[in-house]
Amino acid sequence: MTRFTRKFLLSATATAALALSSQAQAADGHDHTCADQACETALLFADTPSASGAAAATSLESPKYGTWGFDLSGMDRSVKPGDDFFKFANGTWDKTTEIPSDRVRWGNFNKLRELSDARLHAILEEAKAGKLQDPDAAKIAAGYAAYMDEALAEKLDAKPIAPELAQIRKIKSRDEFTALMGKANTTGFSSILPVFISIDAKAPTKYAVMSGTGGLGMPDRDYYLQAAFAEKKAKYQAYVQQLLTMIGWQNPADSAKAVVDFETRLAEASWTRVERRDRDKTYNPMTPAELAAYTPGFDWNRYLAATELPKVDRVVVTTNTAFPKFAKVYGETPLETLKAWQAFHVADGAAPLLSKRFVDAHFEFRQKELAGQPEQQARWKRAAQFMDQSIGESIGRVYVARYFTPDSKAKMDDLVANIRTAMRERIEKLEWMGPETKAQAQDKLAKFTVKIGYPVMWRDYAKLELKPNDLYGNAVRTGAFQWRRNVARLDQPVDKREWGMTPQTVNAYYNFANNEIVFPAAILQPPFFDPDADPAINYGGIGGVIGHEISHGFDDQGRKSDGDGVLRDWWTAEDNAKFKAQADKLGAQYSAFEPLPGSKLQGGLTMGENIGDLGGLSLGLDAYHASLKGKPAPVIDGLTGEQRVFLGWAQVWREKYRDEALRQQVVTGPHSPAYYRVNGTIRNIPGWYEAWDVKAGDKLYVAPEDRVRIW
Structure with a gap:
């Protein structure tokens, strides 16, 4: 990812995501999270397309996990669930999985990013061959051709x-x-x-x-x-x-x-x-x-x-x-x-857009030294990612037509509705919150906007010029296009239809100012969402993600905006103090985690995401219970419905890191490492103790009075 990508992000409408860590920083040392610029978005996962695997995906089909949505072979049943739930659910996967040589980490997010890159590659190749049917096909072809012309880059060297x-x-x-x-x-x-x-x-x-x-x-x-x-x-x-x-x-x-x-x-x-x-x-x-x-x-x-x-x-x-x-x-x-x-x-x-000596120098420091990535990624993948950043919604228009079905969108609508209902009921039952603040919270929840799959209005790239023989110029013109587009609408009303991500992005986010939750098409596939999977797995996977983004509207920063997105204090002083007490307790729990010797998590930095995870999984579990409509949950392969919800959450967070990347995340990332997004979250949820018969003396056990309940 180049500095121009950073500028695209800074000039765009800000958002908050479910992201895992700041891979963008791992890639080039720049702050792509906009933290210093007060970005108003919370991401599910901070992955960027900056370091994809070396080989093309062998299939453009969505992955499948087991026979009912969960990969049983990845478990390590020798581990007691109450001692280390991450390893119990993912231990064999962790032992047998190698991080690709051109990756700083590897997991299910990255696997889907790999798939998304492969699909983009196919679209770009069609454009290059003149076979793509899209109004912007010529621009897509020109931009891709410029990136793939390595001989011209060598000839030009530093001239651009x-x-x-x-x-x-x-x-x-x-x-x-x-x-x-x-x-x-x-x-x-x-x-x-x-x-x-x-x-x-x-x-x-x-x-x-x-x-x-x-x-x-x-x-x-x-x-x-x-x-x-x-x-x-x-x-x-x-x-x-x-x-x-x-x-x-x-x-x-x-x-x-x-x-x-x-x-x-x-x-x-x-x-x-x-x-x-x-x-x-x-x-x-x-x-x-x-x-x-x-x-x-x-x-x-x-x-x-x-x-x-x-x-x-x-x-x-x-x-x-x-x-x-x-x-x-x-x-x-x-x-x-x-x-x-x-x-x-x-x-x-x-440097990433110039000759090989510049590309290599940039890689050696930015990826290899700072993040521990042994090998440079394939050029076609870098090209796909560059094009995603420059004319991504036009490519996304093709992506959605091929890979996102109306049926998936309809089922997501139902899931979101069920999670919202669960949140409404949780707010109503909160013992620590008074009626005045509850009324404001319910009003905010009722005003949430939900965006699923793709924008209703595609971005107009008519003023963007991409040339087949000017890669660096394409990057500069793309950044200028984004900036001038934003300048031109300074005096116009905010466009609530706009998206902060392309449909092919494997992520999700909550936008504070728009009070909206957004789920691009690319994340709506296994292991997050599988229309054919056991419902419990979907509630633990995408249900937890939906709940995570909803919870961002009520985390330590999201709660500062009202239902109309206005930054104002709508809390009573008493409820504010009670919230802060619980948040501080959660922060202390995470600050005690030490992923690497001498490198502890910063509970204050990861606070919003930790609250999102805790609220998200709690909401997923509640919504699953409600979906049963009073009927008993089926037992599958000896696992109860509640157990499968927790396994669905744990499977989503299968992730391995190189030490340097992990160390960088601890310092810079607003998300806790995946291991703690599982173990740090479940130990505060009473239903986990009941589902897995966790008792005092188990390593993850937290006494009831010390467990955190926020939403």
């Missing part, structure tokens, strides 16, 4: 970025450099204070211009500041020097040290990821005049003029207290260092 490097070299003043950073959304340049457009959290029928802090080339501020990452920091400096040498930058060794020292000062001034999660603290509207006074020496008028924005009278600042510190560092840094910093980031962002 030569004009931008020349612009950097010509800069004579700091004000000129400020204006150059203002072009970050329409060029290959970067900014330390990126500007983007998102839904206004306190007026969600409108869009707002926003700004946050950026400028770091490593995955997180901790990589610059913690002694545990000193070796990574040294390797990063060597990588900066390598790229500066490759583009012929003057004094590459000294310049690289100066660049890393500059970024280290920015890291010191940056907010932590836990701080950046607080939606109350990341909403700080300012006028350009107020911004200028707040950041002495940073010319906001010149900067905003260069962004192609119309004259704006308001910018919502996210990490506000960091802004004066960033301005101070910026003002004290020599212009030559700033120019070297910009040149490096241009080369780093473009």
Whole structure:
């Protein structure tokens, strides 16, 4: 994934997902979660298409699991369920599964991502052969041809970025450099204070211009500041020097040290990821005049003029207290260092799109060093992923016609309705919440919007130009297209029909401002959803996912918006205190988990996702019970209905990591590793104890008074 992909995400409507970890950061060191930009979405899984397996999938058909939706052969029945439920459900799979050599992790999400890539590849090849019937077929063919033309990339080498490097070299003043950073959304340049457009959290029928802090080339501020990452920091400096040498930058060794020292000062001034999660603290509207006074020496008028924005009278600042510190560092840094910093980031962002020496250098540091990935992915897969990011809804239109049936959509509608009913009943029965807050919560739940499969209105790419012989230009034009599209609708009402993901994305999300849950077509297949599977498996799989996204509307940050998506406090003080007490207890549980020696989870960082998991599985179990309509659940292969719900949840989270990728996730990821999404979740659900006869003395046992019940 390139820096241009990062820009697509930053300029899009923000969302919240069920994602597992920040693979985007594992891939290229950039923050694709928009945490610093106060993204308003919660993902199910933070996977990106940046590191696919080496071989093409042998089939374009959806996978199947066992005879009734669960892979019994992957269990390890020698493990006691109450001691380690993840290993009980997945232990044999874990022992016998190898992570592909061009993957940093492997599991069921990745398996479906592999399938999605293979399907996209088939569509792209048809377009290349002139056989694809779609209004955008020519653009798809041109973009794909450009990516696959490796010979041309070798011939051009660094020439595609030569004009931008020349612009950097010509800069004579700091004000000129400020204006150059203002072009970050329409060029290959970067900014330390990126500007983007998102839904206004306190007026969600409108869009707002926003700004946050950026400028770091490593995955997180901790990589610059913690002694545990000193070796990574040294390797990063060597990588900066390598790229500066490759583009012929003057004094590459000294310049690289100066660049890393500059970024280290920015890291010191940056907010932590836990701080950046607080939606109350990341909403700080300012006028350009107020911004200028707040950041002495940073010319906001010149900067905003260069962004192609119309004259704006308001910018919502996210990490506000960091802004004066960033301005101070910026003002004290020599212009030559700033120019070297910009040149490096241009080369780093473009490297995957240039010649082999750039591609290899980027891979060696971004994937191999930072995430432990041994082998580069196949070029056709990188091409498929690039095209997904650039013209993804046009490709998605073809994908949906081939791979998503009306029957699947209808059955998903029923499942969502059942999970919503379960949530409504859980809210009503909450013992810790008072009637006033309950009424507000029920109103919010009633106003949820549900999107399943694909958009009702496909994106118009008429203004996007993709050329068959200009890969880097295609990336730049795609980023500029996305930015200008958002700028053009600044004064228009928010388009509630818009999606934050393509249909072929294996993920799901909740959008705070739109109060909506979204399930792309690609995740609606086994092991998450199988129309032919035992219902208990579906309730534990996609039912838990649906419940997870619904629960995001009521997690520690989602609960801050009302049913209309407005960021406001609708809680009584007493109920707020009770919620916080339970959330803090859950955070303490997760902060005690230590995936690697000396590397503990951050309960405050993963709080929203942990609440989503706990609520999601609880809702899936309740909805399954309701679906029985008072009849006893059938026993299948000696397993009760309740047991199969928990097994369905555990099967979804079959996942293995390379140590470096896992370490990076602990530092940067809002999601707990898969192992804890199983064991950390089930130990708080009373039904799990009953289903598996878990007793005091079992390793996962938590006394009833210490279990967390939020929703």
